[in-house]
Amino acid sequence: MRLVTSNPSIIKNAIEAAGELITEGSFVLEKDAIRFRAMDPAGVSMVVLTIFNSVFDVYEVNGENLTLNLEDLIKVLRRAKATDKMELTMEENRLKLTFKGNAIRSFSLPLIEPLGESQKVPELEFKCKVELDVEVLRDAIKDASMVSDAVTLELSGNTFLIKASGDSQEFSMELNKDTPGLISMEGEGKAKYSLDYLGKMMKASSLADSLTLRFSTDYPLQLEYKALDKIDLVFILAPRIESE
Amino acid sequence: MRLVTSNPSIIKNAIEAAGELITEGSFVLEKDAIRFRAMDPAGVSMVVLTIFNSVFDVYEVNGENLTLNLEDLIKVLRRAKATDKMELTMEENRLKLTFKGNAIRSFSLPLIEPLGESQKVPELEFKCKVELDVEVLRDAIKDASMVSDAVTLELSGNTFLIKASGDSQEFSMELNKDTPGLISMEGEGKAKYSLDYLGKMMKASSLADSLTLRFSTDYPLQLEYKALDKIDLVFILAPRIESE
Amino acid sequence: MRLVTSNPSIIKNAIEAAGELITEGSFVLEKDAIRFRAMDPAGVSMVVLTIFNSVFDVYEVNGENLTLNLEDLIKVLRRAKATDKMELTMEENRLKLTFKGNAIRSFSLPLIEPLGESQKVPELEFKCKVELDVEVLRDAIKDASMVSDAVTLELSGNTFLIKASGDSQEFSMELNKDTPGLISMEGEGKAKYSLDYLGKMMKASSLADSLTLRFSTDYPLQLEYKALDKIDLVFILAPRIESE
Numbered sequence: 187m188r189l190v191t192s193n194p195s196i197i198k199n200a201i202e203a204a205g206e207l208i209t210e211g212s213f214v215l216e217k218d219a220i221r222f223r224a225m226d227p228a229g230v231s232m233v234v235l236t237i238f239n240s241v242f243d244v245y246e247v248n249g250e251n252l253t254l255n256l257e258d259l260i261k262v263l264r265r266a267k268a269t270d271k272m273e274l275t276m277e278e279n280r281l282k283l284t285f286k287g288n289a290i291r292s293f294s295l296p297l298i299e300p301l302g303e304s305q306k307v308p309e310l311e312f313k314c315k316v317e318l319d320v321e322v323l324r325d326a327i328k329d330a331s332m333v334s335d336a337v338t339l340e341l342s343g344n345t346f347l348i349k350a351s352g353d354s355q356e357f358s359m360e361l362n363k364d365t366p367g368l369i370s371m372e373g374e375g376k377a378k379y380s381l382d383y384l385g386k387m388m389k390a391s392s393l394a395d396s397l398t399l400r401f402s403t404d405y406p407l408q409l410e411y412k413a414l415d416k417i418d419l420v421f422i423l424a425p426r427i428e429s430e
Numbered sequence: 431m432r433l434v435t436s437n438p439s440i441i442k443n444a445i446e447a448a449g450e451l452i453t454e455g456s457f458v459l460e461k462d463a464i465r466f467r468a469m470d471p472a473g474v475s476m477v478v479l480t481i482f483n484s485v486f487d488v489y490e491v492n493g494e495n496l497t498l499n500l501e502d503l504i505k506v507l508r509r510a511k512a513t514d515k516m517e518l519t520m521e522e523n524r525l526k527l528t529f530k531g532n533a534i535r536s537f538s539l540p541l542i543e544p545l546g547e548s549q550k551v552p553e554l555e556f557k558c559k560v561e562l563d564v565e566v567l568r569d570a571i572k573d574a575s576m577v578s579d580a581v582t583l584e585l586s587g588n589t590f591l592i593k594a595s596g597d598s599q600e601f602s603m604e605l606n607k608d609t610p611g612l613i614s615m616e617g618e619g620k621a622k623y624s625l626d627y628l629g630k631m632m633k634a635s636s637l638a639d640s641l642t643l644r645f646s647t648d649y650p651l652q653l654e655y656k657a658l659d660k661i662d663l664v665f666i667l668a669p670r671i672e673s674e
Numbered sequence: 675m676r677l678v679t680s681n682p683s684i685i686k687n688a689i690e691a692a693g694e695l696i697t698e699g700s701f702v703l704e705k706d707a708i709r710f711r712a713m714d715p716a717g718v719s720m721v722v723l724t725i726f727n728s729v730f731d732v733y734e735v736n737g738e739n740l741t742l743n744l745e746d747l748i749k750v751l752r753r754a755k756a757t758d759k760m761e762l763t764m765e766e767n768r769l770k771l772t773f774k775g776n777a778i779r780s781f782s783l784p785l786i787e788p789l790g791e792s793q794k795v796p797e798l799e800f801k802c803k804v805e806l807d808v809e810v811l812r813d814a815i816k817d818a819s820m821v822s823d824a825v826t827l828e829l830s831g832n833t834f835l836i837k838a839s840g841d842s843q844e845f846s847m848e849l850n851k852d853t854p855g856l857i858s859m860e861g862e863g864k865a866k867y868s869l870d871y872l873g874k875m876m877k878a879s880s881l882a883d884s885l886t887l888r889f890s891t892d893y894p895l896q897l898e899y900k901a902l903d904k905i906d907l908v909f910i911l912a913p914r915i916e917s918e
Contacts, residue, residue: 258843261820265813280844288854289810291817294844322533325509329535332505355502356524359535366532566777569753573779576749599746600768600782610776 187215187276190244193416194272194285196393197237198263200417203390204233205256207383207421212300213254215247223305231383234307236418243271252281253300262293308422310408312400314341314373320391320411322367323399326359327388331381333357336426339401340376350381369396375403378426384409387421401425431459431520434488437660438516438529440637441481442507444661447634448477449500451627451665456544457498459491467549475627478551480662487515496525497544506537552666554652556644558585558617564635564655566611567643570603571632575625577601580670583645584620594625613640619647622670628653631665645669675703675764678732681904682760682773684881685725686751688905691878692721693744695871695909700788701742703735711793719871722795724906731759740769741788750781796910798896800888802829802861808879808899810855811887814847815876819869821845824914827889828864838869857884863891866914872897875909889913 191197204211204222211224211233222235239245262283266272270287280294330337330350334357340347346361346368361368393411400408404427411419435441448455448466455468455477466479483489506527510516514531524538574581574594578601584591590605590612605612637655644652648671655663679685692699692710699712699721710723727733750771754760758775768782818825818838822845828835834849834856849856881899888896892915899907 262843265817265820289814289847289849289856291814291847292845293817293821296842326533326535329509329537332509333537354540355506356538357536359533361533368533570777570779573753573781576753577781598784599750601780603777603779605777612777 187248187250187274188244188246189242189274191242191272193241194263194266194270195268196241196413196416197272198260198266199390199392200235200237200413200419201256201263202260203387203393203411203419204235205260206386206389207231208233208256210253210255210298210301212304213252214304215250215252217247220247223307225305230380230424231387232305232307232422234420234422238416238418241416244273250276251300253298254281254295255298258295262295265291265293308406310400310406310422311402312373312405312408313402314339314371314375314400316341316346316371316399317369317396318346318361318399319367319369320388320395320397322361322365323397324388324391327381327384329359330357331385335381336378337381337384338376338378339399339407341371342374342376344371346371373402375401375405377401377404377407378428379407379423380426383423387423390419393417393419431492431494431518432488432490433486433518435486435516437485438507438510438514439512440485440657440660441516442504442510443634443636444479444481444657444663445500445507446504447631447637447655447663448479449504450630450633451475452477452500454497454499454542454545456548457496458548459494459496461491464491467551469549474624474668475631476549476551476666478664478666482660482662485660488517494520495544497542498525498539499542502539506539509535509537552650554644554650554666555646556617556649556652557646558583558615558619558644560585560590560615560643561613561640562590562605562643563611563613564632564639564641566605566609567641568632568635571625571628573603574601575629579625580622581625581628582620582622583643583651585615586618586620588615590615617646619645619649621645621648621651622672623651623667624670627667631667634663637661637663675736675738675762676732676734677730677762679730679760681729682751682754682758683756684729684901684904685760686748686754687878687880688723688725688901688907689744689751690748691875691881691899691907692723693748694874694877695719696721696744698741698743698786698789700792701740702792703738703740705735708735711795713793718868718912719875720793720795720910722908722910726904726906729904732761738764739788741786742769742783743786746783750783753779753781796894798888798894798910799890800861800893800896801890802827802859802863802888804829804834804859804887805857805884806834806849806887807855807857808876808883808885810849810853811885812876812879815869815872817847818845819873823869824866825869825872826864826866827887827895829859830862830864832859834859861890863889863893865889865892865895866916867895867911868914871911875911878907881905881907 207226208224220237270285273284333352333355334350338349348359407423409421451470452468464481514529517528528536577596577599578594582593592603653665695714696712708725758773761772821840821843822838826837836847838845897909
């Protein structure tokens with residue numbers, strides 16, 4: 187394999203976001219894209235990351251499957267400069283990352299044994315779909331985190347409601363079709379999700395200006411960032427279901 | 431009651447400054463202004479805050495007395511954006527704060543039981559008065575904090591002296607009528623005050639460019655910020671009196 | 675003695691860098707320069723700092739020897755503003771630092787008893803010499819710190835190699851005469867040094883744009899910053915020698 191990109195930072199941003207939830211996982215180098223999917227250690231959320239071959243100037247792959255510690259990988263990716271070219275190759279069962287700028291700097295990381303079978307992405311069908319500016323959702327999640335550790339998403343008619351109730355404080359935000367930043371919405375449903383996980387998923391916000399939420403009543407949430415034809419980053423999060 | 435302001439940040443700044451010393455207290459909504467006064471838990475300092483009705487576009491009050499946890503209130507006020515309108519209303523014995531920007535976001539906070547009688551502001555007469563740029567005093571207090579935990583203010587003739595002595599280090603700063611940043615001074619006196627408290631009082635420095643100090647020998651200090659006709663924030667601080 | 679400078683920040687930067695390794699030491703005020711040399715408490719590194727009299731507008735000295743706690747001195751130097759004039763005088767066996775800007779602010783620090791004899795600078799002869807941009811070395815040291823706690827410098831022929839190996843990760847950087855940022859190199863040799871110490875030595879990087887490394891195989895390293903005719907800051911660092 188040999189991969190060369192002039193845009194190491196978009197790859198760093200995507201893997202940093204995955205690294206908020208996942209500690210290690212396998213990258214599969216397929217013909218059209220590098221694919222990564224993994225479940226977080228608690229089994230509550232899943233990351234499905236696709237880095238399309240258009241990110242690379244040179245993309246020579248052969249179906250390799252590279253299992254890496256994400257924390258180590260991210261530390262190295264952070265050392266790339268904005269103007270560096272990054273080359274990825276294999277050397278004696280290690281991943282070699284070479285940054286070519288003023289000087290040539292190389293890092294190598296060991297491949298690790300995969301923990302188990304590759305994770306399957308569950309087949310999900312959603313009744314609700316909301317597309318909105320990343321900034322709007324990020325603010326709402328910070329707001330809600332002031333008062334509670336979980337947030338309720340409720341879509342009905344022409345209103346998308348984001349609500350949180352804590353021991354003593356409450357928060358609510360209402361979006362309708364006239365709200366700047368709300369791009370589209372359709373469906374009806376209501377479910378509750380962990381703000382801790384959602385906050386980590388918002389760390390990917392530099393990847394795209396808008397994102398798409400999909401959910402149904404008391405059902406998983408899917409949160410998707412699309413960076414044009416370069417990166418597709420999907421998070422799936424189990425709902426919190428409370429007996430009432 | 432119903433209050434609407436286009437300037438939530440000036441209110442946030444004033445209450446943040448009070449919150450450095452005070453954990454909870456009562457806001458009384460009088461005809462001309464919202465008044466807040468409270469003593470810090472140690473009984474060493476007092477905050478007297480007046481937010482005039484000119485800060486508000488809509489100011490409908492009826493003498494309400496709202497006791498709130500300042501820390502919770504400040505967390506919510508920090509979520510306002512610079513361009514948001516903020517509306518304050520009551521809803522089922524809770525204070526509702528609504529931020530209207532691109533989206534409409536609402537928080538509600540419970541009223542709490544007041545701890546005791548409303549604090550009376552002591553009647554004080556001061557022999558010394560110094561008006562100076564906020565920045566000059568803030569620097570002097572940081573300087574003095576390098577060497578000690580208390581500072582001596584000494585006004586005599588045409589010199590205002592700020593001094594501190596630590597175990598091994600010493601600091602002094604001398605201001606006279608030619609010092610840029612010193613606006614006016616009159617009186618004679620000398621007293622010592624806690625730098626920890628003074629440092630917290632300087633957190634309000636974004637409210638105004640200048641402030642007024644009033645004190646007398648071995649007597650409380652009064653530190654006053656005036657933000658035009660919008661905010662008046664007064665701190666009162668007990669002196670440190672040392673047997674020599 | 676009486677010293678006056680319009681450039682307190684260059685002195686602050688140099689002493690801050692020394693303070694990363696040294697907690698106290700003696701400044702000797704000689705005719706042409708102030709000289710400071712001290713060994714770090716672990717005896718692994720040495721700092722030799724020369725502040726030439728050209729830094730000062732007034733330079734009246736008499737061979738004084740001032741032993742000071744560097745941490746206290748640095749705290750005070752940090753309080754100088756960019757536009758302040760700084761005056762240094764002695765007052766009753768204390769060093770008095772006066773900052774003259776809008777106001778006149780004075781600090782005084784006690785002299786302390788020197789711990790022992792003045793440190794002699796070892797006579798060293800080096801086989802390798804590399805002159806390079808500060809930024810290039812600083813990056814390499816940060817890179818290497820990602821993977822290990824020690825770095826190997828290797829100069830041979832026309833290549834200067836900076837390498838580090840950790841438990842699982844590896845880093846290497848190769849510089850040759852075509853690398854922008856490499857100014858000159860000569861000699862052959864290879865030695866290993868602590869990244870913790872090197873990282874602290876890089877804190878002086880605001881003093882100069884380039885620096886000179888001198889070393890030999892399994893021999894101390896000398897790292898020198900020259901700020902024109904104002905400051906000369908030399909660090910000496912013992913090698914790590916490993917039985918193989």
